[in-house]
Amino acid sequence: MSEIGTTVFRKDARAKVTGEALYATDLFEEGMLHGAVVRSPVPHARILSIDAGPALALPGVFAVLTSKDVPGKNEFGVITRDQPVLCNDTVRFTGDAVALVAAETREQAYQGAREVRVAYDPLPSVFDVESALREHAPLVHEKGNILKHVHLEKGNVESGFPEADIVLSETFRTAPGEHMPLETEAGLAKVSQDGVITIWASTQSAYRDQRDLAHALGLPENRIRVIVPHVGGAFGRKDGITVQIYLALLARATGRPVKMHCPREESASFFPKRHGTLLKYKVGAKRDGTLVAAALEAYYDTGAYAVFGEKVMGAGVEYGLGGYRIPHTQINGYSVYTNNPPAGAFRGFGMPQVTFAWESLLDELAYRCGMDPLEFRLKNSADHGEEGPLGQIFETSTGLRQTLEGVRSSPLWKKRLDLKTVSDPFKARGVGVASCIKGCGLGIGMPDFAEAEVQILPEGTFVARVGVTDMGEGIATTFCQIVAELLGVSSESVECIQSDTFLNPPGGPTAASRNTILTGKACFLAAEDLKRVLCETAARHWGGAPEGVVLTKSGPRMEGRTASFSEVSSWMVEQGKPPGVRARYDMPVASRPLGYGLPHRIYSFASHAALVEVDRLTGQVTVLEVSAFLDCGNVLNPQGLEGQSEGGVAQGIGFALMEKNVIQEGSVLNNKLSTYIIPTAPDMPAVETSAVDTYEEAGPFGAKGIAEAASGSVAPAIFNAVRDAVGVRLRDLPLSPEQLVEAMMERHES
Amino acid sequence: MSLEYIRPRNVEEALECLLSRTFKILAGGTDLVIQLREGRHKDLPILDISRLSELRFIREKDGKTVIGALTTLSDLLSSESLRRTAPVLLAAVREIGSVQIRNMGTIGTRFCQIVSLGRKGRTRTMPLPDFLLGPCKTVLESCELIHSVSFSTPPVYQHFEKLGERKAQAISIASTALVSGFKNGRLKGIRVALGSVAPTVIRAKQAEAFLESRPLTPDMILDAGEMAAQEASPISDVRATAAYRRKMVMAMVTRGLWPCLKEVGESR
Amino acid sequence: MEISFILNGNPVNAGIAPTQTLLDVLRESFRLTGTKEGCSEGECGACTVLVNGKAVVSCLMLAPQAEGCEVTTIEGLSLGGELHPIQTAFVKEGAVQCGYCTPGAVMSSYALLSENPRPGEGEIRAAIAGNLCRCTGYQKIVKAVQRAAEEMDDPV
Secondary structure, three states: OOOOOOOOOOOOHHHHHHOOOOEHHHOOOOOOEEEEEEEOOOOOEEEEEEEOHHHHOOOOEEEEEOHHHOOOOOOEOOOOOOEOOOOOOEEOOOOOEEEEEEEOOHHHHHHHHHHOEEEEEEOOOOOOHHHHOOOOOOOOOOOOOEEEEEEEEEOOHHHHHHHOOEEEEEEEEEOOEOOOOOOOOEEEEEEOOOOOEEEEEOOOOHHHHHHHHHHHHOOOHHHEEEEOOEOOOOOOOOOOOOOHHHHHHHHHHHOOOEEEEOOHHHHHHHOOEEOEEEEEEEEEEOOOOOEEEEEEEEEEEEEOOOOOHHHHHHHHHHHOOOOEOOOEEEEEEEEEEOOOOOEOOOOOOOHHHHHHHHHHHHHHHHHHOOOOHHHHHHHHEOOOOOEOOOOOEOOOOOOHHHHHHHHHOOHHHHOHHHHOOOOOOOEEEEEEEEEEEEEOOOOOOOOOEEEEEEEEOOOOOEEEEEOOOOOOOOHHHHHHHHHHHHHOOOHHHEEEEOOEOOOOOOOOOOOOOOOOOHHHHHHHHHHHHHHHHHHHHHHHHHOOOHHHOEEOOOOEEEOOEEOOHHHHHHHHHHOOOOOEEEEEEEOOOOOOOOEOOEOOOOEEEEEEEEEEEEEOOOOOEEEEEEEEEEEOEOOOOHHHHHHHHHHHHHHHHHHHHOOOOOEEOOEEOOOOOOOOOOOOHHHOOEEEEEEOOOOOOOOHHHEOOOOOHHHHOHHHHHHHHHHHHHOOOOOEEOOOHHHHHHHHHHHHHO | OOOOEEOOOOHHHHHHHHHHOOOEEEOOOOOHHHHHHOOOOOOOOEEEOOOOHHHOOEEEEOOEEEEEOOOEHHHHHOOHHHHHHOHHHHHHHHOOOOHHHHHHOEOOOOOOOEEEEEEOOEEEEEEHHHHEEEOOEEOOOOOOEEEEEEEEOOOOEEEEEEEOOOOOOOOOOEEEEEEEEEEOOEEEEEEEEEEOOOOOOEEOHHHHHHHHHOOOOHHHHHHHHHHHHHHOOOOOOOOOOHHHHHHHHHHHHHHHHOOHHHHHHHHO | OEEEEEEOOEEEEEEOOOOOEHHHHHHHHOOOOOOOOOOOOOOOOOOEEEEOOEEEEHHHOEHHHHOOOEEEOHHHOOHHHOOOHHHHHHHHOOOOOOOOOHHHHHHHHHHHHHHOOOOOHHHHHHHOOOOOOOOOOOHHHHHHHHHHHHHHHOOO
16 A cells, blocks of 8 residues: 555645635636625514615615525525525524625625614523523524434433442533634625526535525526535534525526625624533442443533534534443433524534533542543443443444553653643643544434545546535545555546536535545545456457456556556547446444434544643643544544644644633624634644554545544543642633632632 | 825824824724724724834933834834843733734834823823823824833843733733832832733832832732732623732732742842 | 735736725735635734735735835745745645645745744744634644745755
8 A cells, every 4th residue: 555544745735835726715706796694683583674775875785685585495404494594584693694785895795784774673582501491481483492302311320320339410511612714604606697506615515505505596406506616624614504595696686796705703703603512410430430320411502593403412412421331321412592693513513512521520530439530431431342321332443442542651641740740839730631432424314425436537647526525624635545546546646626516426515524434435436446447448458358457557557568547548438438437435324223313333532631731820721732542543644634633632722721602692792813712823732643553444444534533532631631730620611710710729728 | 984095204294194184093004904994984084104214213322212103013022122121021022913913013002101292393201101091092182193102221120921811812811010120138119010900001009119118028929919909900801800800910910029039039 | 096016026006995905905906815814803814925024914904005015925935836945845744724824824934934044943833823723733834834944944
C-alpha cells in the first residue's frame, strides 16, 4: 500500500493558499441582485400585517417577498418540516424569517429589510426547558412543547441501584453554542432559460437541499440543481437549509441572479446552534469500582423549530452512558421546543454535552471509590462483542479500551504527579482524562447510503464523482487516495469532483462521521469495479484472459505487452464501454435495534488526557497539553487525522472554557467574533495525536470516521484536570472562572 | 452614508477644517469603521488625519516622555526608549487587539497621564483623569484634536495584568497597572490603576496612600487589594458580573504587589 | 471619488464611495476574492492584507486610506504561478483545512517573517493571534511558519 496510511497533501491546498479557491461568498454574476431577510425582532408573536411599501420606495430595492410568494409548501426541516420558509401568521423566535428583500447592493438589501414594516401582536414566550415543560406553559407549536420523548431501559434500575455501594446524583447544564465557521451562510442562485434553478451554496447536504428546495418551490427535483463550491467551514451549521430556499425564491421572482452573504451578526444570531442541555444523572457502583446502575434524564432545548432536534437528543441518549458495561440503565430523553433560536447539528451531534456530564460524574465516582480515574474507566469499559449501556452489542471494531490504554502509556499520564508541581503560589496544575463514543452514520431509519462514480479520462487520469462536500476536513483527498490505491496509481492522477446534484451521484450529507466509511467505501467499490473493467478491456484488446492483466502505475501489462491508461481509455470507447462505473454502499445497521433509530452499528471512540493550570486568584484555566488517543480504524492519511484531532481539541477547549451564547429573552447578546469567544493561536496547547490499533471491517481499508469523537472527550478531560488541580468540580459548561473562584473559596473555608 | 472625505495635509489645515464644521475624525479607523458599519455618523463628513506625521512621534527628554496622538500601538512596541522606561505601557499595549489592529490603532486617548489638546491657535494640557468623562466620553471638543500624551518616567517596579476571556484579542474583564519605587522598606510613588471596573480608568488612591503609609507587609497587600476593590465601581455584562470584577481587582492588585515584598526588603 | 494605489505591484485606479472599505473594493472592484470577509469588525483576520508592508485588516480600513499606498493581497504573493515558501509550507504542513482563514494567515505570517526571519513559537502564535481559525487548532499553521522561516533562511 503506497497511498493508504501515508500523508498525501490535500488536493485543494494549492488553490486555497493562493486565494484562487472560490467559495460561495466569492461568486459574482453579471446583473446580480443581493438578498436579505426581514427577521422578527420579537420571540413569539402573531403577524398582524406586513407593509413592503417603505422598503420598495428605497433606491435599489427591487423586490420584497412574503409567505404568499412561496409557490410550493411553505415549510422545511430535516426530519419534521415544522419551520416556515417565511412566516405567515406566527413568528416563534427572534430572527424568524418574515420576508425577503432583493436589491442592487448588499447594503441596499439590508437597508430595505429594515424598512419592511411588520406589525406584531406579542404572544407569551418560553425560554428554558423547565418552564416549557410546566403545565400551562406557552405553546411554541400547537402540538405541545415536547418534540420527542425517548425512553430506554435495560435491566432494572429499581433493583440495580440498591446493589451499589456508592450512588451519586448530579445535575449538569451546558450552554448553547455557535459553530462560527469562518465563512458565514452564503450562496448564489440563477434561473436558466430552461427554467432550471441553480443554487451554488455553502452547504453540507446538496441532495437533501435539492429535495427541500423542490418541496418549497413546488417544482420537481430535476428543476433544481445544487452545486457546492469550496466550503469555508461548517461543523454541522450548514447541514441543511440556510439561505438556499431564499435564494431560489428571489432568483425565480426577480429573474435575475441573486446572491446572499450573511453578515456575522446575522449568522451568529439566527441559524441553528448547539443545543443547550439540562442533564440529570444518577450512577451507582460497587466499592471495587464496578458500575452497577445508571439513569439519565436529558433535556435538549431545540429552540423554536425541530431542525435535527429529536435526533440530536437521540444521540445524547445513545452516548450519554458512554461505552461502558452497566447492567441496569434507564434513560429518558426529551427534545423540547422553546422560543429560543433553533438548535441543530454541531460536531458531535448532542454527544459532547452528555459526554461532559457523564465523564465528569464517572471521574467523581472514581474518587469516591478511591480509584485512579483511568483504572476505573478501564475496569468498566466494554469490549468487542460485549453489551453496551443501552443493550446494544458492540459488534464491530471497538477501541475504547485501547484508547484508555494509550492514555495510560502516554508521557502526560505517566508523569502526571510530577507535572502537578508548580512553583507559582497562585497557580495549581492537574491532569484529567475522559473518553467518548460516537456512532458513524445517521442511525437506523434514515436513508444512509452513498454512491460514487469513478471514471477514467481520455488523458489516462481518473475522476471520482461524489455526492458529498469537503467542508474543510479533507475527505476529498481521502477519496482520491482510496481510488488511487485500488487502481495502483498515484493520487496525483485522481481528482475528486464534489457535490453537483445534476452531474454526481447522491451521497447524503457530510455529517455524522459517515463519509470515510460510506462515500469512501463507495469509491472503493467503484474503483475496484473500474479496475476490473480496465483489465477486461485490455485483455479483450490484446486477446487474452482478464486474469492475465496486471495494472501498474503507468497502465495495464500482460505477457510483456504494456499500454498507457490513456490507451485503455480509448479502447473502452472502441469497445462501447462507458468511461466510468458507479457503486453504492449502504451503512451497515445494528443487528439488535432498540427503537427510535438506535443504535448505530459502528462506533468510533476517543480518550483525551489534558494538563491544565488553574489560576487560584482569578479562576482562569489554561490548557497546557493534550494527548489524544483515537479509535478511527486504520489511518488513511496521518496528516488528515492530525488535522481533525488538533482542530477537534481546539473546539473542545472552546466548548469547555469559552464558548457560550448569552441568550436573553430569546435574543443572542454575543453574536460577534469579538464577544463570542473562540480559541486563538496563543490559547492552544501542544496536542499529541495517536491512533490506536483497530481495523473496521466495513470501512475502506479498515477506516472509520473520527471527526466527532476527536472533539468529544476534550471538555470533560479539562474539567477532570481542574478537579485534580484544585479539588473542586463544576457542573456547568462552559467553565465559569467566577464559579470556580467561589468553589475554591468554599472548599478553602470548609 | 457620509459622502465626503477630506485628508488635510497638516495639523494646521486639519484644525481649520474642524473650526468650519463637524467632522467624524478618522485616525486609526479601528473604531470608526465599525461605527460607520453600524450606521452611526451617517451624514458626517470624514476627516482623515491618519497621515499627519506631525502627530506621530515618541520623544523622551529629561525624564519625560511625550507621545504624539497618532503614534500607532505597533510604533510603541518597537520603541527602544519605551522598552527601557515604561515596560508597563508596552505590556498593556501588547494586550490590545492583534498585530493588525496594533498596526492601525493609535495611542490616541489611551493610557497616559497628561493629554494635550490642540485647537487652532490654542493648546490646552490636562491630566488624564480630567480628560476622561466616561465610557467613550472625553472633554475633547469638536474643533479639537488630541496632540500628544505625556508622562514622567515611571518608577522602577512596573506590573501589568489584564484579565480577558482568552489569551489574545480579548476584551478586558478587568485590568491592573502598578508602578512603584522603594525606599527604606516602603513603597514610594506607588500608582495603582484599574481598568474596566469603573466608567473610566481609575486610580485606587486610598490603596495607594495606605501602601505608602508604612513598611510593606503581606497583610497590607491583602488590605490594599480589598481597598482597591472597594474603590472600583464595576458593572455586569456578557463577559463577567460586577461581583467577579470587584474580586478580580483584589486578586490582581494582590498578585501585582506580591513581588514588592522582596523588593522592599532589598531597599531597607 | 477616485483613488489610485499600487495593487500587487501594479498601479491601479478605482471609483469608490468614501465609506467603502478596502476589503469591499478589493473583492468587488478588483475581484480579488482571496481576501475574505469573516466578521467585518477586525476580529477574525480573514481580510488581512499588507499596506506599505504592514499587516492590516482591510475590513477596518476605508478605501480612500489606501490612496498612494502599496497594497499586497494573497494574490500578490504567488505572482507568476510560483508559490511563496510560506504558501508551500502551509500546503506541506497541512495548515490548510477549509481554507477560509488561510489567505489572511499567510499574509500575517508573511508580515511576521519580513520583520522577524526566525521567530520563536510564541512569537508566531502572537503574530497570528488575530487570524482566527476554526478548523486546524493552529498547531499546523505554527509549524508551517517555522518551516517557511527555515526554508527562507536557508533556501535549498
